[in-house]
Amino acid sequence: MAEFINVYILDWVxxxxxxxxxxxxxxxxxxxxxxxxxxxxxxxAVGALFFIWLERKVxxxxxxxxxxxxxxxxxxxxxxxxxxxxxxxxxxxxPGDADRLLFRLAPYIAFCASFxxxxxxxxxxxxxxxxxxxxxxxxxxxxxLEVFGVILAGYASASKWSLFGAMREAAQVVSYEVPLGLCVxxxxxxxxxxxxxxxxxxxxxxxxxWYVFHSPMMLITAGVFFTCCLASVxxxxxxxxxxxxxxxxxxxxxxxxLRWSFxxxxxxGSMFLVxxxxxxxxxxxxxxxxxxxxILGIAGADGLVGFIAQLMGATNMLLKMSLGVTIMIWIRWTxxxxxxxxxxxxxxxxxxxxxxxxxxSVLLWQAYQLPTLGRLAPLRIAGDVEEVLPPPPTTTWLxxxxxxxxxxxxxxxxxxxxxxxxxxxxxxxxxxxxxxGQ
Amino acid sequence: xxxxxxxxxYFFLFGGLACLFALAVVFTSNVVRMAFYLIxxxxxxxxxxxxxxxxxxxxxxxxxxVGGTLVLLIFGVMLTAxxxxxKMHTSGGDWILAAVVGGSMLAILIPAAFALGAFITPDxxxxxxxxxxxxxxxxxAAQPTATRIGLGVVGARVDKLEQESPVLVGGMSGxxxxxxxxxxxxxxxxxxxxxxxxxxxxxxxxxxxAVE
Numbered sequence: 187m188a189e190f191i192n193v194y195i196l197d198w199v200x201x202x203x204x205x206x207x208x209x210x211x212x213x214x215x216x217x218x219x220x221x222x223x224x225x226x227x228x229x230x231a232v233g234a235l236f237f238i239w240l241e242r243k244v245x246x247x248x249x250x251x252x253x254x255x256x257x258x259x260x261x262x263x264x265x266x267x268x269x270x271x272x273x274x275x276x277x278x279x280x281p282g283d284a285d286r287l288l289f290r291l292a293p294y295i296a297f298c299a300s301f302x303x304x305x306x307x308x309x310x311x312x313x314x315x316x317x318x319x320x321x322x323x324x325x326x327x328x329x330x331l332e333v334f335g336v337i338l339a340g341y342a343s344a345s346k347w348s349l350f351g352a353m354r355e356a357a358q359v360v361s362y363e364v365p366l367g368l369c370v371x372x373x374x375x376x377x378x379x380x381x382x383x384x385x386x387x388x389x390x391x392x393x394x395x396w397y398v399f400h401s402p403m404m405l406i407t408a409g410v411f412f413t414c415c416l417a418s419v420x421x422x423x424x425x426x427x428x429x430x431x432x433x434x435x436x437x438x439x440x441x442x443x444l445r446w447s448f449x450x451x452x453x454x455g456s457m458f459l460v461x462x463x464x465x466x467x468x469x470x471x472x473x474x475x476x477x478x479x480x481i482l483g484i485a486g487a488d489g490l491v492g493f494i495a496q497l498m499g500a501t502n503m504l505l506k507m508s509l510g511v512t513i514m515i516w517i518r519w520t521x522x523x524x525x526x527x528x529x530x531x532x533x534x535x536x537x538x539x540x541x542x543x544x545x546x547s548v549l550l551w552q553a554y555q556l557p558t559l560g561r562l563a564p565l566r567i568a569g570d571v572e573e574v575l576p577p578p579p580t581t582t583w584l585x586x587x588x589x590x591x592x593x594x595x596x597x598x599x600x601x602x603x604x605x606x607x608x609x610x611x612x613x614x615x616x617x618x619x620x621x622x623g624q
Numbered sequence: 625x626x627x628x629x630x631x632x633x634y635f636f637l638f639g640g641l642a643c644l645f646a647l648a649v650v651f652t653s654n655v656v657r658m659a660f661y662l663i664x665x666x667x668x669x670x671x672x673x674x675x676x677x678x679x680x681x682x683x684x685x686x687x688x689x690v691g692g693t694l695v696l697l698i699f700g701v702m703l704t705a706x707x708x709x710x711k712m713h714t715s716g717g718d719w720i721l722a723a724v725v726g727g728s729m730l731a732i733l734i735p736a737a738f739a740l741g742a743f744i745t746p747d748x749x750x751x752x753x754x755x756x757x758x759x760x761x762x763x764x765a766a767q768p769t770a771t772r773i774g775l776g777v778v779g780a781r782v783d784k785l786e787q788e789s790p791v792l793v794g795g796m797s798g799x800x801x802x803x804x805x806x807x808x809x810x811x812x813x814x815x816x817x818x819x820x821x822x823x824x825x826x827x828x829x830x831x832x833x834a835v836e
Contacts, residue, residue: 320683323680327690337697338656338660341656360694
């Protein structure tokens with residue numbers, strides 16, 4: 187992106203004044219970085235505006251009410267903006283005994299953790315702020331820091347309600363990171379990479395290629411993953427940290443005005459993010475259920491056509507993320523809040539063992555090349571790597587593209603056929619032959 | 625603009641932040657603030673890793689060290705939120721002991737730091753590698769990537785493919801054995817911890833009388 191800005195925009199502008207801009211000029215990188223940060227900030231902020239409105243409408247309908255109806259005309263669609271104005275004008279209170287520095291910093295830390303996790307999330311093939319080859323791991327690591335802001339808020343408020351809320355949140359998030367990590371590992375092992383862009387590319391084609399349809403176990407894994415996501419972003423029925431009926435408002439009891447709204451931006455940002463993570467890992471990412479861009483042949487094209495294809499992909503992705511958040515809202519207004527012991531039971535006695543069993547069984551499914559919806563290959567025991575690859579059908583978008591194909595000519599091709607992996611397979615084979623020989 | 629080396633700038637920024645927060649840890653007496661500064665210091669260190677292009681190690685640093693210190697913070701809050709431990713005062717003897725330990729550590733680390741070559745960016749490293757090839761020298765065999773480390777862990781040493789098989793079979797085939805030993809060790813520790821922490825049946829008065 188920085189090169190594009192330098193070559194096509196800055197150089198063009200500079201030409202008016204008789205100058206020129208080098209391809210790798212620093213200015214292009216700064217502009218690109220600012221643009222990316224601004225886009226992500228807008229996704230979080232506008233997303234929060236929209237989803238808070240949606241939450242009010244959906245909760246209203248679920249409870250047989252109308253929800254907001256007046257502000258901004260027909261559907262009360264400016265309600266959140268009015269709320270925002272109210273929040274800005276509120277008095278900024280701080281308890282007398284509060285740890286002033288930490289009290290001020292806590293909302294920003296929670297928000298920054300949520301923001302930083304977006305940096306590695308791809309919205310379409312290659313449309314990530316930073317292309318990391320360990321994107322999944324990075325997102326999990328950074329997302330775990332959001333609880334840091336919550337704990338600091340709970341401690342610094344010098345209030346019993348806040349401290350109780352924060353301790354509950356800490357226990358919950360630290361516990362749920364275990365099954366969450368296990369669930370993430372499963373699609374990562376199936377894809378063979380931690381790069382979210384590659385994981386998304388591997389699910390290109392019809393919706394049968396999505397990893398959620400990889401095997402029956404994967405479907406269960408997606409369910410467990412979503413449950414753990416709910417717990418890790420502190421949403422009902424796991425919203426013990428802010429249980430209104432017991433703790434006033436939990437960790438943000440003492441917060442008001444803009445600081446309070448930062449916590450909510452962080453919460454809605456994380457909800458949107460984990461929905462995106464679920465979309466990429468299990469639901470095909472930016473690939474729609476019907477591969478329109480592949481049928482039209484515009485996926486991975488150059489210039490404006492390719493840009494439109496990417497935009498369609500990003501629309502798919504944003505739709506899936508919004509759907510994920512809508513399901514979270516639906517669950518929140520349907521299920522009652524769990525007790526802390528029930529939360530722990532759900533984590534350690536259900537989610538973690540299920541995730542472990544699913545991990546092993548998906549690996550077995552993969553090792554024995556059992557059929558998946560996307561690749562209805564005949565049942566064969568893995569004897570040799572080349573043998574078990576299914577014969578290539580005539581149209582590539584009908585099935586999951588083989589790794590070697592993607593490397594040479596596939597849509598948005600990438601280098602999966604790494605010499606490292608081939609070398610490792612050769613070494614493993616040599617080893618096994620020698621062990622057999624002895 | 626090219627007069628400024630931006631890699632150096634960010635290196636000094638993150639390095640300075642890490643040192644600053646490390647000093648803050650030493651000079652704060654509040655337990656929770658200490659843990660907070662420690663987390664900041666460790667996060668700045670992970671920034672250094674990201675700057676060096678080691679994304680995996682950077683994410684590891686966040687996951688393990690920052691996440692681990694987070695748990696420390698939780699215990700700090702849980703055990704000391706109220707009461708006499710919220711402010712910690714260090715006695716003179718502790719200062720001397722800490723100075724000896726810290727000073728000797730520093731004496732080891734400073735020569736080690738200056739023994740390394742200058743800090744170069746991944747781009748510069750690539751240029752240097754190309755220059756090495758152009759001069760007719762061979763590249764160093766091991767190029768550390770996450771893929772290689774991961775494959776090594778599961779038993780295939782990518783960097784030792786050329787070696788003769790007896791070496792590979794003779795315990796050099798990877799880090800799998802060490803990995804397994806560590807895993808079993810951790811499992812044993814966890815089982816032991818669970819055993820020690822299990823809810824014990826409280827002795828009833830009648831049982832105590834019976835023993836007496």
